[in-house]
Amino acid sequence: MSGPETADGRDWRVFRATGAAPSGPPPQLLPAPPWRRFRGGPAQPAPPHDEQAALRRLGEVDAVPQLDGDSIDVVNAALLLRRPLLVTGAPGVGKSTLAHLVSRELGLGRVLEWNIVSRTTLRDGLYAHDALGRAQAIAAWRAGLRPHGTTGADDRDEEEPLPPALGDFITLGPLGTALLPYDRPRVLLVDELDKSDIDLPNDLLHVLENGSYEIPELVRDAADGARVRTSDPGCSAQLRQGRVECREFPVVVITSNGEREFPAAFRRRCLPLEMRTPTREQLLAIVDSHLRVRPPDAEALVDLFTRQVEEGGTHSLDQLLNAVQMTTAGAFPADASGRKLLDMLLRDLAKGR
Structure with a gap:
């Protein structure tokens, strides 16, 4: 699909909807608008790939675009403007598959999936703090400082173990992981947002606008930094002073079955895309x-x-x-x-x- 070129001679479209993985270096997005540029750090390593998930969703590649021309333009506009896509359509038409299509075609790694239910809150997407597990670990650490039969620190030759680190009990959710400072955007699928509590779309506004959030437990902690787990299996991230800010705003695909209307302020921050049954x-x-x-x-x-x-x-x-x-x-x-x-x-x- 050809189209108008930018001032430097490049086609503004980088997404063709074929799902073909890049054969060489992945395509580069055009620079973000000044109002959608972020300065998060330190930069995170490139995310892992999950080709098995892509194969389940997409199968092998094919030359036929899986979207019509107008829909392809909307996706490319969202990529250029660094805005979420609000994808509507009948159940089973392939709305959630779009996230995997974009990720494979642009070489953006594993898709982060946030499946919404009626009890989902914003914090569920950002992070989880295992306060009970930390309390148990601290109790065990304190008990281990004075083993039975010892009289004091002078009787021990080994160094006292350090207390459990707070970051060991914090795990970033899919949204929280997507907003880490990666050099290339992550792909985040927010599936069936219309199933959520009425307040969740409004709660998302600040995060989607500012590309950042804070973890209060880490902000209050005396340590300057902390290493926490992420939603990617076996991966972790180093945070500074409990604050997370992206470097590249993630590719956010929000799906809805049209069961409710979203607030105007939320819709203003998204680009709408209605998916129809394929030809x-x-x-x-x-x-x-x-x-x-x-x-x-x-x-x-x-x-x-x-x-x-x-x-x-x-x-x-x-x-x-x-x-x-x-x-x-x-x-x-x-x-x-x-x-x-x-x-x-x-x-x-x-x-x-």
């Missing part, structure tokens, strides 16, 4: 990318799936993939009993059964 060509490309072969019945099932959606039914891409996969199973019955099973897999989800 027939895109559906066939998705089947090919996951199965790597096109079964004989694939086109007929895609046509049936498309027709059901056009008639107003509620259907998920998972249903189509499941139905096509069934036709590849050995000895799958091609008679009426097989047809009945396929109809069950492609049932209208709005009917509740």
